[in-house]
Amino acid sequence: MATIQELIQEQVQKHPVVLYMKGNPRAPQCGFSARAVQLLQQSGVKELFTVDVLADPQIRDGIKQYSNWPTIPQLYIQGEFVGGSDIMSDLYQQGELQKLLDNAQATRAD
Numbered sequence: 001m002a003t004i005q006e007l008i009q010e011q012v013q014k015h016p017v018v019l020y021m022k023g024n025p026r027a028p029q030c031g032f033s034a035r036a037v038q039l040l041q042q043s044g045v046k047e048l049f050t051v052d053v054l055a056d057p058q059i060r061d062g063i064k065q066y067s068n069w070p071t072i073p074q075l076y077i078q079g080e081f082v083g084g085s086d087i088m089s090d091l092y093q094q095g096e097l098q099k100l101l102d103n104a105q106a107t108r109a110d
Contacts, residue, residue, distance in 0.1 A: 004062035012076040015049035016104040020063045021073040022054050029054060032085040036073040039085075039092045043101050078104045 002010070012018050017040070023029030025037045025048070040048060053060040053072050060072070067074055067081045075082040077100045082088065091097035 004058045005066055008059065008062055008066045011049065011051065013079045016047055016078055017045055017101065018049045018051065018076040019073055020051045020053055020059070020076075022052070024052055025050055030072075032071075033073045035085045036075060036088055039088050039097060040075075040101075043092065043098045045101055046105055077101065 019036055019040065021028060021033035021036060023033055028034035028037055051059060051063075053063060063072070063074055064070055069081065069084065071084050073085055075084070075088055082091070082097075082100065088097060091100070
């Protein structure tokens with residue numbers, strides 16, 4: 001059986017865009033998670049894999065260790081940790097979030 005760290009690594013490597021959040025995209029359970037989903041939708045994300053950290057305490061703790069980042073949500077694009085909702089907001093305003101997502105989707109299509 002895989003460890004939580006191995007499971008997380010598999011999730012972020014297997015999917016081009018992964019969001020660890022509280023709740024799900026249709027029913028976020030905190031404002032930061034809702035903002036993260038909104039930014040991704042406004043950026044035109046096509047393929048989003050989400051993980052509800054409230055559903056699994058091991059993942060909730062494990063993702064913080066995996067990224068060495070204390071808060072949720074956490075965004076990964078092409079296996080790389082991008083950041084939480086504040087960083088996503090900054091990247092969105094600068095047009096960088098769109099570029100990261102475009103690159104991930106372009107890579108996915110290859």
